[in-house]
Amino acid sequence: MYQAFLIKYGEIGVKGKNRHIFEDTLVSQTANALKDVDGSFVVRKENGRIYVQAQTEFDFDEAVEALTCVFGIVGICPVVLVEDEGFDKLAQTVISFAREAFPAPDVTFKVVTRRARKNYPLESMEVSSALGERLLEAFPKLKVDVHHPQVTLHVEIRNKINLYAQTIPGPGGMPVGTAGRAMLLLSGGIDSPVAGYMIAKRGVKIDAIYFHAPPYTSDRAKQKVIDLAKTIAKYAGPIRLHVVNFTEMQLYIYEKCPHDQLTIIMRRYMMLLAEHFAAEDEDLGLITGESIGQVASQTMQSMAVTNQICNMPVYRPLVGFDKQDIVDLAQKIGTYETSILPYEDCCTIFVAKHPVTKPNLKSILKSESHITERMKVLFQEAVDTAETIRVEA
Ligand code: ATP
Ligand code: MG
Numbered sequence: 512m513y514q515a516f517l518i519k520y521g522e523i524g525v526k527g528k529n530r531h532i533f534e535d536t537l538v539s540q541t542a543n544a545l546k547d548v549d550g551s552f553v554v555r556k557e558n559g560r561i562y563v564q565a566q567t568e569f570d571f572d573e574a575v576e577a578l579t580c581v582f583g584i585v586g587i588c589p590v591v592l593v594e595d596e597g598f599d600k601l602a603q604t605v606i607s608f609a610r611e612a613f614p615a616p617d618v619t620f621k622v623v624t625r626r627a628r629k630n631y632p633l634e635s636m637e638v639s640s641a642l643g644e645r646l647l648e649a650f651p652k653l654k655v656d657v658h659h660p661q662v663t664l665h666v667e668i669r670n671k672i673n674l675y676a677q678t679i680p681g682p683g684g685m686p687v688g689t690a691g692r693a694m695l696l697l698s699g700g701i702d703s704p705v706a707g708y709m710i711a712k713r714g715v716k717i718d719a720i721y722f723h724a725p726p727y728t729s730d731r732a733k734q735k736v737i738d739l740a741k742t743i744a745k746y747a748g749p750i751r752l753h754v755v756n757f758t759e760m761q762l763y764i765y766e767k768c769p770h771d772q773l774t775i776i777m778r779r780y781m782m783l784l785a786e787h788f789a790a791e792d793e794d795l796g797l798i799t800g801e802s803i804g805q806v807a808s809q810t811m812q813s814m815a816v817t818n819q820i821c822n823m824p825v826y827r828p829l830v831g832f833d834k835q836d837i838v839d840l841a842q843k844i845g846t847y848e849t850s851i852l853p854y855e856d857c858c859t860i861f862v863a864k865h866p867v868t869k870p871n872l873k874s875i876l877k878s879e880s881h882i883t884e885r886m887k888v889l890f891q892e893a894v895d896t897a898e899t900i901r902v903e904a
Contacts (some may be wrong), residue, residue, distance in 0.1 A: 512591055512611060513571060516578065517675060518561035519586035521683060536686040536714075537561060537583040543748070544577040558627070575679060580746050582712050583689075584681030588665075593672040598633065601672060602645040609646055609664065612676045619656035620646070624666045631668045638666060685714030687748050692716035693826060694789035695743075695798040696781065697752070699735045699856055702800025702829055704743055704846040705837050709828040710798050711747035718792045719743075719750050719902075720785050722757040724861075732854035737902060742846050745904040753788050754898045757781070759889045761861050768878045770863040774808045775870045776879060777861065779820045780890075786823055787894060796824040802832050812869040819872055 520537060534556050541563060542554040550569020555562055563578070571589070578587045593604050613620070624638040633641070642664075647653055667673040695707040697719040711717050721736045733754060740750045757777075764776050785797050801809045808817070818825055829837055841847035 512608075513589040514565050514592045515590040515673070516563040516574070517588040517590050517673070518563060518578070518584055519588065519678065519681075520561065520583050521585040533583070533686060533689055534561070536688045537581070540581050540583065540686045540688065540748070541578065544581045545574060548573045548577050550574065579679065579681055581686070582682055582684035582714065582746060583686035585683050586678040587681055588675040588678050591674045593674060595631075595668070595672055598638075598641065602642060605642050605664070605666070605674065606645060606649045608674050608676075609650065612664075613650075613653075613662055616650055617652040617654070618661040619654045619659070620662040620664060621655060621657045621660040622646070622664045622666060625668065627667060627669045638668070642666065682712065682746070684712035687711055687714055687746075688716055690714035690716075691795045692718060692793065693796045693798050694785055694792060694794040695719045696785050696800075697721050697736055697740060697743075698800070699732055699739065699850065699852075699854060700800065701834075701841050701847065701850040702802065702805075702837055703798075704739045704800075704850060705840045705844065706798050706800040706826075706828050707743050708746060708840070708844050708846075710826055711743065717743065717747045717750055717798075718753070718789070718794055720753045720755060720788050722755050722781055722784070724758040724761055725756065727758065727861075728855050731852075732856065735849060735852055735854050737900065738849050739846055740900075740902040741904060742844070742849065744902055746844070749904075750902045751792065752900045752902050754900065755784055755788075755893050756896050757784075757893060760886065760893060763882060763885060763889055765861055767882045771865055771867045772870065772875060772878055773861055773863055774866045775813055775816055775875060778808055778813075778817045779875070779879075780886075782817060782821050782825070784890065784893060786821060787890075788897070789823060794823070796826050797821065798826045798828070800829055800837075801827045802829045802834070802837065805834065807866040807868045810868050812871075813867075816870045816872050816875055 538554050538556055538561055545552045548570060551566040553564045553566060575587060578584060591608055593601060622639040622642045624635040626635045643655055662676050664676045690713055693710055693715050695717050697703050707717050719740055723733050740752045744750045760780055761777060764773060768776050789797060801814060804810060841850060
């Protein structure tokens with residue numbers, strides 16, 4: 512029965528002079544999200560809000576599902592559009608609308624009317640109270656509550672009359688593309704996809720990098736990461752994913768460095784490689800799924816040593832999250848089922864039985880001093896042989 516959606520946005524409404532940039536980006540992101548939905552839509556901004564108007568029949572559930580993935584949207588109101596054919600006709604339509612849209616026959620409600628078209632013969636208040644009366648006659652169990660109604664029926668008188676009563680929550684955040692871009696270190700685990708989602712939610716466009724170690728890691732492990740990127744792309748838009756062969760560097764570190772320091776040194780080289788690709792992609796920072804104390808490489812000491820090698824800011828949106836909080840989010844955004852597939856990860860293959868948990872920068876730098884020269888060659892090879900995949904939802 513719906514022909515349009517009114518899109519409500521939160522924070523971007525308060526962006527002062529830049530507001531139009533946020534709105535325009537939200538319009539294009541919304542249109543983009545609806546591109547693959549069965550039906551055809553026009554998205555436009557109008558009086559400080561965004562309208563999605565269907566041009567054809569469309570799949571309602573698919574459209575709502577697509578809109579709930581657009582960052583910046585806080586509410587999605589399905590709208591029925593009515594030709595103005597006099598008040599009686601309107602009242603009849605409102606009654607059949609309420610029959611469908613009100614969640615129960617005995618809810619409390621109020622009618623809120625906005626008269627954008629000033630030549631309409633009744634004042635807003637008159638429309639509200641007359642429609643309220645008609646509804647009470649049609650559904651005797653309804654009750655009016657003007658302060659805390661369970662349902663607010665909005666009637667907006669424009670060229671056509673807009674009716675809506677339901678607000679489906681959107682994801683919130685900022686439209687992707689309004690906050691620069693960043694490089695996500697994407698593993699096949701549970702955490703990094705969630706970290707990417709959270710930074711994208713603030714409007715940041717995401718590039719991604721995955722380190723694999725063939726033949727120690729399989730094509731299935733790589734495909735798993737591509738699949739995770741695909742799910743993130745549902746929210747973040749198309750993702751440029753760099754797949755970097757880390758095998759030789761890892762083997763070399765394994766050969767030259769104390770094994771209890773392997774993970775930390777590997778992680779420092781991962782950061783360096785990530786920064787290299789990030790600079791090429793014009794990213795403004797790195798993103799990881801680290802959380803304080805989760806594993807040996809994520810103690811405060813380990814992260815300090817890892818961080819020491821980075822020049823770019825490293826964003827760790829999960830830093831204060833418990834594992835269960837991260838799992839809950841992963842389930843909500845749809846990455847969890849893929850993340851728990853049991854394929855090998857390059858970090859776990861070379862991991863020591865007892866990795867240092869409180870590494871000391873001096874001793875790490877000393878170990879690294881044995882490996883710098885040949886490492887430069889291997890680093891360049893890893894860069895040269897990287898594969899870049901454009902991943903779309
Ligand atoms: P995740 O669940 O994201 O894999 P984790 O708990 O396994 O994290 P680590 O293995 O210590 O933790 O990795 C910490 C972070 O480093 C990851 O969240 C990710 O951002 C990055 N990372 C780890 N391994 C890889 C990899 N193979 N490719 C790209 N990034 C990686
Ligand atoms: Mg991992």
